[in-house]
Amino acid sequence: MAHHEIGRETSGITVAELAHRLGVAPATLRTWDRRYGLGPSTHEAGAHRRYSDEDLARLAAMRRLVVSGVPPQQAALIAKSAPVSIDEPLPLPTFQDREDVVAAIIRALHSIDSAFVEALIRREILSSGIIKTWNEILVPSLVTIGKQWEESGSGIEVEHLFSEIVKRIMRDCTNEIESPRNPKPVLLASIGEEHHCLAIHALAAALAEVNIATHFLGARTPVEALSDMVRKTHPPVIFLWAQLSKNADYSVMTALPALRPAPRLILGGPGWQVAQATGATVVDNLVEACELVGSTIGK
Numbered sequence: 001m002a003h004h005e006i007g008r009e010t011s012g013i014t015v016a017e018l019a020h021r022l023g024v025a026p027a028t029l030r031t032w033d034r035r036y037g038l039g040p041s042t043h044e045a046g047a048h049r050r051y052s053d054e055d056l057a058r059l060a061a062m063r064r065l066v067v068s069g070v071p072p073q074q075a076a077l078i079a080k081s082a083p084v085s086i087d088e089p090l091p092l093p094t095f096q097d098r099e100d101v102v103a104a105i106i107r108a109l110h111s112i113d114s115a116f117v118e119a120l121i122r123r124e125i126l127s128s129g130i131i132k133t134w135n136e137i138l139v140p141s142l143v144t145i146g147k148q149w150e151e152s153g154s155g156i157e158v159e160h161l162f163s164e165i166v167k168r169i170m171r172d173c174t175n176e177i178e179s180p181r182n183p184k185p186v187l188l189a190s191i192g193e194e195h196h197c198l199a200i201h202a203l204a205a206a207l208a209e210v211n212i213a214t215h216f217l218g219a220r221t222p223v224e225a226l227s228d229m230v231r232k233t234h235p236p237v238i239f240l241w242a243q244l245s246k247n248a249d250y251s252v253m254t255a256l257p258a259l260r261p262a263p264r265l266i267l268g269g270p271g272w273q274v275a276q277a278t279g280a281t282v283v284d285n286l287v288e289a290c291e292l293v294g295s296t297i298g299k
Contacts, residue, residue: 012050036076068104098136109158130206173205180213182297187235189217194247231257237264242271264296
């Protein structure tokens, strides 16, 4: 649960109220009090134990750290020693490797702690860039979520939550571009009935990192709408995504308007077959897509 969701008028709340707000059992709060000293900071004789705003902030930090995989004893030390306020973001733990980051994201998603997931992804992007974060953090997280859904038949809400977080972050990164090197933006779309579009959100953000502007048409873009957009904007590059083979509409090769100079057509996603992609280039990953777009546009 995000720190701003907790509420400000919380001075003197009970164990049951606090447990509900944090999404933990009252017994867990009592254990944290007994073992780690993370209980109410004040207690009046003869009165029920009640938690202050500062207590709440520290326990929210404790929960955040435990969910992210930090051992409870270490999490308690951090929560007690760091200056914590309900007006400040909750602390982000450090991780030894990428697998730990992915595991922390999955745990936080199942706890519906979207603020933690978003903050963690943004930190990874700042330190490693869009492409490495996509390949090493986001794709493995998506694969894990998909497997969990296939095996259990539940958890589709986790996939939707994660997708919306990733889209929001990628849109923010795309909007940060200030001086594009291409006067005519690259055109990005998911073709036909393809509703998957996270990859092209990531591509738009990765291109923005190298100052390449894009027009983003998103999911389920009909060939007719694509053709109209090409005619109106004359993009130097058109990138079309197809996750599933049934959505790979090869009629687009001949349906697009003939322009001079002709836009470069790039196809991405496992749905496309190279043998059928006459007049287009099929790329296997985000790195290839960015390099090809960049080389087409030039410096």
